[in-house]
Structure formats: C-alpha cells, structure tokens
Amino acid sequence: MGGDHGPAVCVRGAMIAGQRLEGVRFLLHGDTALIEAELARMPTLRAISEVRHAERAIAMDEKPAQAMRRGKGTSLWNAVAALKEDEAKAVVSAGNTGALMAISKLQLRMAADLERPAIVASWPTARGISAVLDVGANVESDAEQLVEFAIMGAAFHRAVHGSTKPTVGLLNVGSEDQKGHDDVREAHALLRETTLDFDYRGFVEGNDIAKGTVDVVVTDGFTGNIVLKSAEGLARFFTNELKATLTSSLMAKLGALVAIGPLKAMRRRLDPGRVNGGPLLGLNGIVVKSHGSADANGFASAIKVAVDLARSDYSQEIARNVQRVMAAAARGSDPEPQTGVVG
C-alpha cells in the first residue's frame, strides 16, 4: 500500500469511500504497523477492514519483469492473490503501473478469450464523461484488439458512468471509410457488421474527444497514451496561462478575485488527469489503478470505480460481446456453403 504518499493517504481514501459506499469492506495489504497506526484514529473504517501484513513493497520505478520475478510476498502481489482466491472483489492500487499490470495478468489471466488488457481513462467532455482506451497498456494494437477495446470500453462506460446503450467511436484521421491505416479500417468493418450491446458510430476525430461526440473512444495504446498526456499537459498550460493572465494587470487581478470560485471549480472539472481510477480492463478480475500522486479524495474515487465495476454486469457483458464478435469473424472468414438444401 502506498503510491507516492505512502499508506496514510490510501487509508484515508478508504475511510472516505467506506462512508460513501454502503456495504463495502476492505482488505488492507501492507506494513501492519503503519496501517494500524492510521486505523487507530478511524474506528468506523477499522470495523469494516482487515489488515494483511506484507514484508515488502514494489518500488515505483521497478521494471515489470523484475517485479514479476521478485514480486511474491509484496503487498501488490498479495492484493491480487486475494482477488484471485475470491477473498476480494476488486483491487485498487496507487503503486507501480507496469508491475500492477504484469502481476495482475500473471495471476488472474485474461478474461473471455481476450488477447490483451487495456487501460481506460475517464475523460471530462462538453457532454459528460467519455471513456478513452487504450491509454497505455499496449504500444501496438491490431484490428481485433481494437474491437476488444470497443467491447471492454462500452461495458465499462455502462457499469461506471451509467449509460444504457453506450455510443462507441474509433479514433482516426478522418471520418470517411477509406481513411486511416489497415488496422483501423479492418476494426471499423468488423464493428459495423456485428450486432453488439452498444451503438457503434464509426470513425471519430481528435476534436470529437472533448466534444463528447461518443461515450467510448477507441484507439491503440500508443496514440491513446500520447493524446491523454498531451491533453493533461495542455490543461495545465491553460490553467497556468489563465493564472498569469489574471494577474497581469490590476484590472485583471480584480476580475480574477471576483470570479475566483467558479474559476477554481472549472479547473478541477476540466483536467483529463483529474478523474481518478483507471481500470485495467480485460482481466479475470477488477483491478483499478489510482494515480500515484492522488490525494485521499482521489483514492476514494478510484475505490468507487472499482466498487461500481464489481457490482455491475460488466464481466458478463464483455464475455457476451466477445462471443458475438468471434462468431461474426468466423462467419466472415468461413462463409456458409452456397449450395441450397431443398427439404
């Protein structure tokens, strides 16, 4: 248990989540002494928690391969093992992302014949919250993986953001069918010809993300990661410029002073990095990554994402849609014989 701030922030996050989410219970993995010291001041959380001691923790800069080799017995490893043993319904971690992904994949394995996990970001838009994936679990994604991301993203959006029939778009450099490279065009064709539990809207472009044109934006992990980090950088740049602008003259300062409340609220709402809790989709089990730098409220948000997923039909929905795509793909590559049977 840790992240950048150590266990105190996580324990306080659990306390906040415990107050907000009825019936939730915690297994807290880490250094018992540190965790118990925090819990001593939180009797309500103490009553719904069990502490599991771990001798070691995985460092934030440890390489995934190394984390897998020497991970046994660490708090991260034990948390995922408890999920695998069905002692827990979900894992939330503010630790090392690569290690969390590697150890989760090793212990839990992929669900429903899915090939690769994806990390999904919840992105504030003009119309609400969109899910954008993959934002960094993979560096290359072929057509089938893009289709899997669409399925996982739609199930996620329904489970966490409450859409009844999510709209899904595939990120591309134009909206016409012939635009883009082979992988996006193939994924586009496959999504169009399959009946799924979501509403596939075709290609979307970069500017559609902030517009909220679709609930789920599907892209490869390379593009997704760069787009997410660019947007976080741009949001920071904007707010810094806004601050500089509003202190540039006496009149500007006066204006800022008057409008400070709404301006601060806006800043919190807009940053794509601010909606905390990025689930690792596609695993046999719910694993949610919290920003390493999240505060207690941010960590509580990540816990809420995990609880929403655990209490939803999310896993079954993914399995159902994967089957449909596989059936459609099989029909496409191996068409039924055209000889008629008269009977």
Next chain:
Amino acid sequence: MGGDHGPAVCVRGAMIAGQRLEGVRFLLHGDTALIEAELARMPTLRAISEVRHAERAIAMDEKPAQAMRRGKGTSLWNAVAALKEDEAKAVVSAGNTGALMAISKLQLRMAADLERPAIVASWPTARGISAVLDVGANVESDAEQLVEFAIMGAAFHRAVHGSTKPTVGLLNVGSEDQKGHDDVREAHALLRETTLDFDYRGFVEGNDIAKGTVDVVVTDGFTGNIVLKSAEGLARFFTNELKATLTSSLMAKLGALVAIGPLKAMRRRLDPGRVNGGPLLGLNGIVVKSHGSADANGFASAIKVAVDLARSDYSQEIARNVQRVMAAAARGSDPEPQTGVVG
C-alpha cells in the same frame, strides 16, 4: 484562389503581407475578373502583383486522385507550375489540402531523396512556438521517415521561428530507450548516432508538447493528426467552459467584464489551430497550406511563413542533413571491413 471565403480574403491577406514584408511580389492565380475587382481598391498591392487567369478551381471536397487527373488549368495547378518554372519562390493556398499535396508532389517531386512529405504545425507552448510534424500527410511512418521528419522540422524551425540550433524530440509513450514500438526505437537509435545540425534530445511524452520541452516534436502522421485535432478540440472546450464559468453568476460576470481584454488575448494566443500556415515539407519547392477558414490576417501569416522559408537556408539545410543520415545508415548496415591496412 479561394478557400472557404473566396478570393477576396486571399487578396486582402496579400495586401497585408505586402505592407509587412519588404520586396515581396505576388502572382495571383484565379478568376481575373474577381481578383481585379479587389485589386482596383488596392493600388499598392496592384503595383507588386501580376494576375494569372484560371478557368477552373478545384473544389474543397474533391478527392486528391480526381484533382490530379483533372487538375490541369486550375488555379492551384497553375500556382504550383509557376513555382516549378521558377517564376515564383513559394506557393500559398487556402484550398483543398489533399489536392494541394497531390498536385505539388506530382509537379515538384520530393527533394534530396526524401521519401514522403510532412505537414508541420506551429504549436504555441509555455516557452514559445514548437514545430510538430507530421500532422496528417501520412497515416503510417517508418523509422527512416521519422528521421526525415526530424530533419525537415529542425530546418523549418530554424527558418521560420529563428532558433539557432533547434532541439528535437521524438514523441513516445515514455522516455526510456526501451519504450515504444520498433519504428520509434529505430528512429531514436539512428538520430542518436548521427551528427546533425540540430540537438536531438531523445524521447518526449505527450505532456512535453505544451511545455515546449523541445523546439521540434516528431511523430507519425496518424498520431500527430489526432494529437493536433484533440488539442484544438480541448482549446475550444476550455474557452467555452471559461465563457460559461464567467457568466455563471453575477460576481463571475463582473470579474469577466473587468478582465475581458487579457482573457481575449490569451484565447488568441493559445489555440494550436490559430498559428496559421502549415508548410508541406520535403518537396522541391515551398508550399504552404493556409486554413481554409482563415481570415485576411491569417492568410497574411501563411504568406509570411512562405516568405521566411523562401528567404532562408532551409532547402540546403535539409539536403545537407539527409546526406549525413544516409551516410550514417550506410555505415550502420554495411560496416567497414575490420582488416587493417598498414601503410
């Protein structure tokens, strides 16, 4: 001559550019009657311009292949032909991007053994203006093309934004050498081991763009196009939210009223879509695309970009660096024999 607003905006843009840029002269291609009607009111521009009549124009939605087939005799074709015949030093167009690219490549051909053109965007950052390329000329780019983009981008940044030794970064999902897919890793290795006229700083991440970490951000056309359009979308979203925030209450309105000047100036400065004039780099000749929706001032900016490029050492610099990379690549794939010669 046209774009979304017809020739009037372009002629007025030329007038503004003519006043700002000493010694510039224009060949105006298009419908003589329309152009002359504008020029009648602008004697200073008239004195430095020659009008070339064209019977036809390429429509904004015409496909590039079609534009190439039936392009002869259009104003766009004639403008590029005049550049090829050395009657002009640069072409500026607010017309159809795909057609401009196809017709330019057909008539001018690629420079200095370059493989593919790239479109470069001038991006406002916390430290000035960075060049980001490719933002849409290609949908896939291999390692060698990424290296070419680095060379073209650096030469462009020096010519237009005045850096003496531009810093260059390769956009990736992390900064460590082993991050990313094969193409970015190969390009990274090639750029590191070659001595070039710019300062290669290695991998940069999405958030480095707005920071202005490097003068030139190199990426493939798929990622670049999506990142640019996402940023434009986010900039629009941000300014809309700011407007909504600053009209959300009486106090907020009052604040906005007081700070309106600096806020408007900030909005103009920040939008990545606002710096007009995207050159098509890599051709034997300078071709600059203006936004179709640019106003006269925007079109004048695009003309300034073209003039800066035409008056710089840009073309020679590209040729010089391409040769160095090719020499380095040849050494890499075909090392010198290890038998020593004793003389």
